[in-house]
Amino acid sequence: MLEFGHFKTNTCNGMGRRGFLKTAAAVPVALGAGLPSLAQAEAARKRAKAKSVLLLWLWGGPSHIDMVDPKPDAPMEYRGPFGTIPTKTTGMRFSELLPRMAARSDKYSVIRSMVTSNGGHPGAGTVGLTGYEENAGPIQPNFGSIVAKHRGQTDALPPFFYVGRGIPRDLPRRIEGYGGGTLGKAYDPFLVSCSELGSVGIPTLKMMPGMTPNRITDRKQLLAQLDQSQRTLDNAKIRDWNRSHQTAYGLLTDPAARQAFDLTAESQKTREAYGQTTFGQSCLLARRLVEAQVPYIQVNWSEYVETFTPNGDFGWDTHIYNFELLQDRHCPIFDRAYSALLDDLYDRGLMEDTLVIAMGEFGRTPHISNRAAREHWQHCYFSIWAGAGIQPGRCIGESDAKAEHPVTRPITPLMAGTTISELCGVGARERAEMKVLDGGSLIHELM
């Protein structure tokens, strides 16, 4: 249990002076977890290093060896057809499919020694998003739900968003760990979808048959008049409810309230920079949500893992045509969207307060399959971290010569989740109180 002899610096300066100044005032000591009120939500936000988290969920299992961990010297049946290019990080090379990202590697850090415990999509998805196996007990909350619970309800928008077509799934079933888990449905994500043209769909805001915004407005006015004529009740809960009701009403009827979802407010140049793709525009939408102070946004690359099967929407599960798809579709889209997102966040000065992570549920077999593609590989994969105090320009962890296993300390989704929550201000004590992420440790190498 003890990690004897493991240390990373000689000075013990876990954190820079500036970092200290930001957090020194915040030694949270409070007994009992009350309901976070608006003021508390604001205070929790202030305390957190990462005001917002943006998780780019590369659903289906992106191929680490063809992207950020190429092995040009591995045998032919491993290395694949792609050449490698240098990045801005000394000694780190990417495959040639990610040129834009390679040119920006001083803005993020790459972990090459991720390991997960499950080799199937929904199972690994749950591990990837909650840190635990589905059958290990009650379904644990998604990292986003933990952050959402910690921050509490804010006035304007829900605290936890899914940007994408639906809850990540494969053909038979969806991920169990998509939402609130043990914290309850109240912390499920709020789903919005985004098309490649940038039109945003919000299922819960879709009018029911027979309803129109005008009719809702009529009804709301009726309700307001009723309030005047009737005795009014008052306590904190009722005030909370009235606020939620008002916000929901605004979202349903008032275009201004939905401004955060309106991508037409962005310049054509910006929209093109992200790429006119579902993922690109989703990333842009996510950035707008960051600006609207949403604490946690998960952008789902796809709903289904499969690429071609019925309903499939081009996930990263490339059991066939791996090299073709990566070269012609997936990598260009990802490379462009990720780079544009980083540039945009930097330009707007949001990077310091925003944690951006890109990862999937596992990697792909380094050994090329007999279908000339790659299968699932949970023993080694990658994640990319940027912003919110993450030390950029690092290459963390190392895989063996065939990219099959880490040769350094394996890094697990539980550690990723613990690191995310820690940066969001959910410290060990808060985690213990919420009974989440038990046994998780931090990825010190990122700090």
Next chain:
Amino acid sequence: MNWIDHLLCYLKEPIAIVLLLLTVMPSVTRADEDRLQSISVTPEQFTIIGKRERLQLVITGTAIEGRLIDLTRIASVNTDSDHIVIENGVITPKSNGVSKIQIEYQGHVANATVTTRSMDQPQAVSFDYHALPVLAQSGCSGGSCHGSPHGKAGFRLSLFGSDRELDRISLTRELFSRRVNLIEPQKSLLLKKPAMQIAHQGGKRFGTEDLQYELLRDWIAEGGKTIHEGPGCVGIEVFPPIRLLKFPQTNQQLSVIASFQDGTRRDVTHLAKYEASDPKVMEVDQTGMVRGITRGESAVIVRYLNFIETPMVTLVRDIDGFQWNDPPVANQVDQLVYDKLKSLQFLPAPQCEDTTFIRRIYLDVLGILPTQEEQKIFHEDSADDKRDRLIDELLEREEYDKFWAQKWGDLLRVSTKLISAPDVYKFNRWLQRCIAENKPYDQFAREILLATGSTRLNPAGNFYRSAGDTNDAMETTAQVFLGTRIQCAKCHNHPFERWTQDNYYGLTAFFNRLQRSKTQRENEILLWSASEGEVQHPVTNTVAVPWVPSDGEIEVAQLDRREALVEWMTSASNPLFAKIEVNRIWAQVMGRGVVEPFDDFRDSNPPANSPLLEYLASEFIQSGYDRKRLLRLILRSNTYQTSSNSTRWNEADTKYFSHYSPRMLTAEQLVDALGFVTGKPKQFFGVPVGTKATWLPAPDLQPHDRGKIGNIEFLKVFGQPERQSACECERSDDISLGQALEMLNGKLVTEMIFDESNHIHRALKDNVEPSQIIRDFYVRAFSREPTESEVKFHSQYIGNHGNASEALEDICWAVLNHNEFLFQH
């Protein structure tokens, strides 16, 4: 001589005299207010052994009217001995001897004698009794810092110094011993970090002048020794154990004295850690000084080593114009609630109206809204005892059994995830039967906890399927029947409680031998007790001995160890057993427990009204654990029947039950209420037609499509628990945007309102007057008639709208979205 010099000095400076007078003035006026009859000091006799020790005096004045006032930092404390130095009531020894101390205030005098010994001998700083408490007190080994299970920034300590071996390694061995510098102590990381001489994420914990720094520095300078010689600590004592403070005198000095095996006592006031259980009421600083903030009660959690004491402090204030109005008392419950309110100067709200009462009592006892006929009968009854009779009547109804069985289903985690569907029905029916029979609570607990044999034949045994392993069974039992969230103690000593890791495994030992065998019948489990099998303590690697909270380790004669536990649990020596259930029942109808959270009993979470809880528990025990009788007692009290309208005399009160606190209907109540008002009850899958949401045996009988977030179950959005944990906290009462969207534009509500066969449309087909339909809405949703102006206003809306059917749909929607409907009040 000294003070004359001072005075002369001031005389030279006229401004200083003014200042002097100003500083003296307030105490003069205060003296007028609090005329004292006597003063006293604690302790009166004490022996300080060793030059590192000190002593905190607590000086108390008794006012004429009997109130106690802390004078520790106000009274003059003098001694003519030069063996000691006194400052702020703290005595620091200088040399061996006996010193007489005179305390004087307003002409009253008290005396103390302090003996100082062993001053001429070196006293080493103790790792266990100085260094570790300093780290705990300064927050270093707290749960959010290095005391977290994985430490912080690579440095890990045990939580509040509970594991000295771990701390010994971390402090003196880890990282090549670089945390302590034995040659140049002041250069140790252990000092430079907390003193912020170098960057420290946790900030400055103490300065180089502070006692904490001094103790740690000397400990390092003396070689960082971690071997402990001498007697061990056996407990602490806090003075005063209970205190009432009245504004403006809201300060109280505490003193903490530790006793050792050899009978010696040491003052550890300066080494203990203090925390207020309700930080809104008061704050406590590192020196043990309590400072009140507002009216209320709070415990101070005093920790030294693994010992915790929790003195209670009550703060009262004279409120301008407050006059106790001697409200009528229905039973002893009211008397006890009013005693507390009177002392804190809150006025109870008046009785609620009959219309409010009938809605409230139906929702609390049956979970549903009263029908028009039921309301009519009640309102036409003009007898004085009609409320009491209604309570009795409702407690005998079948809906009561089903509704309260569901509450137990939540606690016992009845769901198809862990128990097969047929067993869910069986278990649920068993629970309903227990409630219907009004089975004594102790017998109920016994039948669940001691279940053996086939789960088919004995549905209560399904408890051990939801709680599917030894630890789970123990944790669930502790939580449900002992009101203790003991999970923390699995890995370390409980941070806010006396519970230690040993206790955790001691309790686990009772459940370890329980076996769960599969039989050849599908989904059947056979429960039986093996005759051997022990629990291994993970840290000490010893066999855990069966242990219970008040009696300690016990000999178990029975073959089935659970019997010994349950015997103790339901015996008189366990006060918690009855308290947790009465508190739970109280919370279920009052919206808030006397102890809140209502399943979290611990010394550091004191009850809002302790005599009330004691009384309810003793009534409960005397009645033979009769739950209906207890409910009747509570429901008949004026306290339950108060209005929810707060006044300026009680609006500040949220925990002493001066007025009824409105709360949102639970998910199940809401679905039933929506169906009732619209006349289109929701049908559920897998249960007989007509089953209400408040009767559902499990939350997961319906194969809902959770793949689509836009279409999630209404019940889940409103906080229906998945029944994954035994904690009542799983039922969320957090308000979310999703709930508002469901009410505004959700599938369930919209379909109920638009349905062609609902009340509105049926009534319109039958040519019922719209004003009558509106009346119906009001009576069903709010349990009251609309006022004339309301009828007029709605009729106008219909008239303006043109389409009566659409207008009525809108009115129905407005009624359903109104707080008067959504909240129980």
